[in-house]
Amino acid sequence: MLRLAETQGAFPGDWIDRLGPGGRGSTPCCSRAHGIADQGFRGAAVGKNPVDATDYGDAAHRSVRGRIRCTTSIIVLNWNGWQDTVECLESLRRLSQPDVQIIVVDNGSTDDSCDRILEWAAANRKGETLCTRHNSDQVKQQEEDGSQVLLVTAGLVVIEAGANGGYAAGNNVGIRWALVNTDCEFVWILNNDCVVEPDSLSCMVKAMSDDSHAWICGATIRSYREHDRILMTGGARLSHVTFHSTPVVLGGDERTQKLVQKRLSYIVGACMLVSRSLFEKVGLLSEHYFLFFEEPDLMERAGRDCRLAVAFDATVYHKEGSATGSVSAARHKSPLADYYSFRSRLLFVAAFYPHRLWLVWLELPVYVLSRLAVGKPANANGILRAGRDFLRLRWSTDLTRETS
Secondary structure, eight states: OOOOOOTTTTTOOOTTTSSSGGGGOOOOOOOHHHHHHHHHHHOOOOOOOOOOOHHHHHHHGBOSSBBOOOSSEOOOOOOOOOOHHHHHHHHTOSSSSEEEEEEEOOOSSSSSSHHHHHHHHHHHHOSOOOETTTTGGHHHHHHHHTTTEEEEEEEEEEOOOOOOOHHHHHHHHHHHHHHHBBBBBBEEEEEEEEEOTTTTTHHHHHHHHOOOOEEEEEEEEEEOOOOTOOEEEEEEEOOTTTOOEEOOOGGGGGGHHHHOOOOOOOOOTEEEEEHHHHHHHHHHHSSSSSSSOOOHHHHHHOOOOOEEEEEEEEEEEEEEETTTOOOGGGGGGGGHHHHHHHHHHHHHHHHGGGGHHHHHHHHHHHHHHHHHHHHHHHHHHHHHHHHHHHHHHHHHHHOOOOOO
């Protein structure tokens, strides 16, 4: 999960330039990975091809195609939040589901997150180190998108994205690595401010296996601070009039896959198990938004054939709003959350429902006045700037549905 700066009234003036892969910078050379090797990891011969290399690591962890063998690749995105990330990783270590590959992507952190995560990896290493050289031939494919692989083991990969390109861009770095270097059947996108129960992934995989037509699966998401409070069951419903999302909570007799199809518009990105075949069919997450609306965008591109599933017995605890200040109450929202929320809503509607764009514009004064009413002038300013920046993009470039 991204941790965005809470600078009052400060908003990115160059956000258009940072949409898509071209906005991610490269990372200077570093020696952190070599430091991990000094702490006890065994060196490994490096293959010449990220897919076909078979001359390094434990053969038990390699498939016949040279990819890392795993059922599920788990993508955890970090931005200046190594404490949350380490807590998330500790819970993932206890998963009952075998054959998982955890991929931590640091999204341009400005603190010592990478060092801290690598220190945790050294203390909790499991399996042989496959690669610790950030400039090896094995990671050439990642260098093309500005990222550097710092560590590859049989169970954990650590990648430095190089710049904060947003939620989708950071996750795409990990998804891309998983699709190229593992033979995973599923990709689990998980916020770093989540803690999971040991059987959560196995329940989600079973739900996907029970419904061969399901492409995305969610879980029961509970409050990290109040475990008895359910935040949502899988995801949310998106209104196609206001384009606001409402969390869906199903309980008791409502816990059926039939109601999931009827009530849910999308599975929330905080915990989203995606079939590999979906990414291969429609592409990765759209990087147009930076924050918010990536999940509805994915659903629109997937089309009506994309079925959703929810593993009701899979439990994930989420520190709601801790990373972006995106809690539902207006008085608690951060300026950046309001900025990206309104701008992304405009981008989404313009791309998929352009004839209804005027409905979103009608709400702009309501948003602004509501923020002023609770003493949030920086938030009101952010919403106005979001509208202005959208218009600049609207008139200068063609809004497309392309993904990176």
